[in-house]
Amino acid sequence: MKEILYYTWGAIVSFVVAFSVGITYMGLNRKITARVQNRYGPPWYQNFIDVIKLSSKKTSIHHGVMQHMGPAFIMVTSVVSLLVIPILNGNKFFPNLNFQGDLIFLLYIMVFGPLGMALGAGQTGNPNSAIGVTRGLSQMAGFEIPWVMALVALMIQYKTTSIVDLMNVQVESGRWLMFSSPFAFLAAVMAMLGMFRYAPFDIVGAPQELASGPMSENGGKYLFVMMSAGSVFAFAKLTLYVDIFMGGADNLIILVVKTFALYLIPMLYGITSPRYRTEQSVRWFWGWPSFFGLLAILQAALF
Amino acid sequence: MNFTLFDLKIIEYSFFITAILVIMIGLYGALVKKSLIKVVIGLSVFDSGINLLLISVGYITSGTAPIFSPALVKDMPLTLENIKKLSAGMVDPVPQALVLTAIVIGFGVTAVALSLVIRLYRHHQTLNIDEIKNLKW
Amino acid sequence: MINDKNSQKIVDIIQNFARQHSIWVLAYGTGCGAIEIPPTMTSRYDAERLGVRGAATPRQADVLLITGYLTTKTLKRVIRVYEQMQDPKYVIGFGSCTINGGMYWDSYNTIKALDRYMPVDVYINGCMPRPESVLSGFAKLQELIQAGKADGAKKYKENLEWYRTNQKKVIPNWHMPEYNW
Amino acid sequence: MVGSPVLFIAVPLLAAFLIPLLGMIWKESIRILPGLVLLYMLVLAVTLLGQVMHTGTIVEIIAGWKPPWGINLVFSPFTGVLATLMIGMGFIIWIYSYRFKNVDFEEAKKYFILFMMLVTGSVGIVLTGDIFNQFVFIEITSISAYALTAFYKHRDSAEASFKYLMIGSLSSMFLLLAIILIYSQLGTLNMADIASKAHLMKPEFKILAVIFFIVGLGIEAEIFPLNGWAPDAYAQAPGPVGAAFAGIVVKAGVYALIRIIFTLFDVSGTHQFLIVIGLTTLIISEMAAIRQERLKRMLAYSSLGQMGLVLVAFGIGTEEGIFAALFLLINHAIGKSLLFLSGSYLVYNSADKYINETNGMGKFLPITSFLFALGALAVVGMPPFSGFWGKFFMMSAAAHANMLLVIALILSVSLIELVYYFRVVNRIYFYKKESHIEPKKPTVNAVIAMVTLGVIILVIGFYPDVISGYLHQASQALLDKGKYIQDVLSTGQLLTH
């Protein structure tokens, strides 16, 4: 019983942290983008305001039950992946479920959400949604390859599929995996560019062309849930990267710093990039990133 | 008996040679000629050649007919040796019997063949074997 | 607890603040005024610092920004878009054309007063208005929202029949889903 | 003894002569008499076969001339099985052809006379122990076969028949040559006697004789370069005659060839030759079969292929191989006859017998189509039908003899076979009927005949032990050459003293 309380407590806390930090990151993204474009930009808390506004929309419509369930799916995915990813190194308040999860489980649970959201988008009957979904899924098939390659390289190098074990390895040896397995890190980071769907991989929801793609029929509360889920998910992913490549974090502040540092990569790359077409981006992921992934596997297998 | 041994051989071989010649002629007719009638004739000639060959196998130069007439047997007891002795000069009767059968068969075949030729001619209005090729491949 | 009057008030304040500072604009830009929107949004005037941001679809948008004249043909689309937006929603009429027809005042196929067809919360004067005016228009809208006076949608709902008659007058072959927010 | 083997020849021959006479008295008798005769023969054959299995070979001496001089009939397990098979097939084909087409009295008379002659000749080929007598029977069979091939006046049957006749008479000459050769060397015509004296022959002559025999008998056995007549004849002959060719005549030809090679001469290399020539026949005829557009022609080519397979099985030469060969032989007789019988109803009213004229017949002729499919499955060798066992026994015999390449070749050719049979079955069942050819319902007697064959296929397929006991004995009898010689010659001696 006590354990369940711990889990619930940990879950709630990590959700709140992830939510707030994730939303802040999104806001910072907008701010930094503005500064790069020589604008003043919105305040850093702009996304909080947006989220609140979206949640306070008075009316909204639905095209069917899947439109309700789509956001629920993606929220579940975000929360569950957050639960499975260890937040801090050996902190008993954030045990979450990481001792029971492993990387492959994580890989699969992470695609649960996009698929669910795609279902929700499909129900709306808007052709733009479906087009966006097909692009998103295609791109996913692209970036999953280097991402999995990087993970497999780590797994075989350290003979574990558990994130906690990978973190322990780094804590014990004092070396971050991004230095001891540089190719894996490279491949993973390149895959991360696709995962965040910032430019140049933002053809999924291209606002002018597809009217924001999968989300084009979703306003108000749906968008609220999606935005918050996206933020939580972004934080979860960043935490995962920090955990497996940057030695995890001992407390929340270090975690935030590390995740933000990592977050800068897709953000800055996105600000300065134009947009790829779907097949271009798919081929891009199967090009250099996969090559690095292959190198990582070779490195892991041979040394 | 005023034949030399050489002559005897000549006569014996001449049967074979003639038979083979007849066979060849028959084959030529059957395989090369385009007229159905000629083909049938060729087959018939071929048949006769074979018969000739067959009958020449049992032939013994200046042998007697294979009949144990009372005059021949006289009062010899019918022991195995005596029969052998008597039959030594006889022409072998078996090939003759065979040839008789073969001739009958050949006759039958030729009759069927000719009737078929008539049917073919009615059907195709030609006797050229190259033009009767409805059934192929 | 939520139903408590005071806490409801607090919620209202927060919501109004959020609505005020997060204005997602669906710019309807076939008129010439659309050219003024990019300068407004980009680095010179940077409307995003006010929380103004483009929205891709009417479902996500708060403000319908009508930049310039509307023909009878485009009016139908605009009405459709407006009706697809979700409450609370606001309309900004942009340029003289939306106010009185402007230079198209005697054109046979433009509508002259947008007010007759849909509720406009804020008009921005000028032909065409400078980005500064646009920004001031947004600021005015924010003021109205804060004061709770930007109730165009409510007006529309209440006087739907009147609006419909006006709309049907100018729009031939009317077939649209019923509006029943 | 219930009856003697000579009845197998005498009775049908007599019946053949009686048919026109009785026909003058009672017209229906020409149709009934052959059936009665065949039934009697079948009963006799089955009884004798049962007897032979226990007591050993029966040798019948004709007209008191003892072996090796006179003509004798040998009813050994091997010949007995084949004779029974032929008579049985003859009986079933009689049932089928009882009212096959509405031909008038004269034609039916001819048909049944010739049919009886055909059966007589074929059974004679199998039973006789005298090589010249065998020649005579072959000629009887051939001539009646020529005539039967040309039975229909309105088709191209005369052409087919003429081709058959040309090659047939040519080959019979070679047969005669071979007989001359043996007689001039050994002075005897009795098979057992020849076999016992074969070592006295000069090897060159022996080989020459074998070659002439192969050519002479290969025509009936349908081996590759000699079978040009076969597709035409099968396709042009009436359906039951096609079945008779497949079920009776070919079997006799194969029997003769096998007897020459297995019993008469010990020429090395003949087994390998059988395998090679069998494979060649198999491959070429299957390849030709798959490209056929006419149903009966396709069946004919397939029949050639099957006979090639049988020869390969014989060529393996072990007891297992011969057992498998006999199994295949029986399966081919049953299966291919069924195909011919049912196939001729499928394309009954069609002039050209194209395969695509069978389209959609499954709906109109359910029983016939079903039986055709059954026959196809059996011939292709799909378990659990009879063909499978033959193929399986053959394969395992070949594997025991370490002929893996042969197995591989046969199996790859079987693929072709499968394709063209299933193509037809598909057409029958699943195509829309397009042609305007009216389907003809099979008559009751035809249905009885076909169903009998179908039941036999199923019975053998599910329980091959029905026949395998006989076949084992038969194959032993073929291989045991010494016993054959002894059986035949000792009868002569027995009677001499």
Place this chain on the structure above:
Amino acid sequence: MNMIYILFSLMFGGAILTFLAHKVSGLLRDILFVLTILASTVLFYTKIHTGDAVDFSISGLPLQWGINAYGRIFSLIVLGLGVMASFYSVSYMKGKERLGYFYFNFLISLISMMGILMSHDLVSFFIFWEMMTWSSYFIVIYNGKHVQRSGINYILFSALGAYAMLMAIVMVYAHTQSLMIQDMMQAFPFFPVAYKVWLPILFLTAFGVKAAMMPLHVWAPDAYSDSPMAYTSVFSGALSKMGIYGMIIVFVTMVNYLPDDTWFRETIAWLGAITAIMGTLWAIAQDDARKLLAWSSVAQLGYIITGVAVGTPLAMLSALFLSVMHALFKGTLFMAVGAIEKQTGTTKFNEVTGLIRKMPWTFISSLLAIIALAGIPPLGGFVGKWMLYESLINSNHYILVIAIFFASTSAFLYCYKFLFGFFLGQEEKEWEQVKEAPALMVLPMLIMATLLLVFGVFPGIVLNPIDLGMQTLGFSTTAGTFWSMSGLFNEWGNQVMLQPLVYAIGGTFLFFLILLTVKGFKETRYVTTKDISSSGEVPLEHENLTFSEGFYQPFLRAVWPVMKRRMMSYYQGFGQGMEAFFDYLRRVYSGNGQTYAIYVLVFVVILLLFKNSLFG
């Protein structure tokens, strides 16, 4: 009389009676059909125990039927799916022609599958194998003329496989003088080397055909998609598993004893992976649900083959588990397609859309099945996939795991296409009258979908019999080391406890579902799918804006270089070449009697010339 005999006579008798009953009345036929399957299932599970066997002999060949624990795994699939499909097909096939024929062949194929599982000797194995082939072939061509091509392809490839197997069987028989599979297993290590190499290859050809392994898969998509859907669920779910069944035996008993089995395993494993990739890519390219699922079956079987070929205990476990799961979810999906076909008359994605509100139960079961297919937790598919990946990684197949993962990720594309194409998108007036499928069709789907969920949370239910079966094959027990009732472990000691995870997932899901859906339903307004924001335009009723043409065009453009060359075209080229060759060859039969006579003469001359070399 032994129970095994009774089982077989029951099934055979049932088949024949069903066939005959068709002439009497449709109802009787349906009842007999269902009863036969039900009765034999009950009989099998109550009266026939693991280890039962009967001996008999046919013409001197000693044969044996029986059941062992390994066969029982697959009997689970066959009979389970058979029962489901029987109920389904009674409803699905209602009103079609030639039902006696259909049910007869259906039952025969079930019998033969059971026969395969219960054969302890090679001959009856082969007999049942061929019976399975032709009975399924007759069902493949059931739909008429347009499916002939697929039928011929199917039977041709099946026969190729069967003949390869026959060859192997006679080789074994000639060598060991015994037909028992057990004897073959024991004797295999002592075979000559050539046999050791060829026997597995031949057997794998046979099983690879049924399991649709890469170069032999070309028949599968057409055959799966062209047979009636009621049967395809069995065809793809159970019948293809017979290939896996045999393959596992081959790998366990033969490949293990090869002098060097690594290359062999690697080849087959890669073939499996390539099958998976190509199957997935082609599935993505399809516009017809049946074809999509058919290719997807090919792909799924590819995973299983890879698992079998890798052959570590965990891999084998995953292959067997995936087999069961594949039977369940692919059975469900094919049934769903059948239901849609029955209700709307088409299975093309660009013809029918927006059925979710018309056929909700079909949608739910499809959704569950698709989630399982995609391998997403918490459904059964994940367990199999997890074990497969772990086993591949643990056994150092690094590139292979990437290939499999690629196939698996790309599978989401067609998964979504399936759901979107039928159920989502705009609702159309044309399909307004469509009703949910009859209960007899929906219930089997729902039951199977529920089972997927149950097995996803408690995989131990399935893994337990699998473990017993693997012990029969000579593996040591895997219970506890690789799995518990709801936990999975890999060789490095990592673990996934499914139960808490599923509770967490389910809990959050329910929480948000209630928060968003139940609350949202009251507050939000339903609008039709015509009411979409499309630049202010109002789509008219006849206008269908659903995106269904060229669905994954960009993705396909990206992978087109791989898909450009189709295996089928090579086979077709080969076939055409052969036909031309045959046509050339049959000109030997020139039709001229004289030519034939000349052949005779030439033959004589040749024999005379070569008489010494021929008959020396």
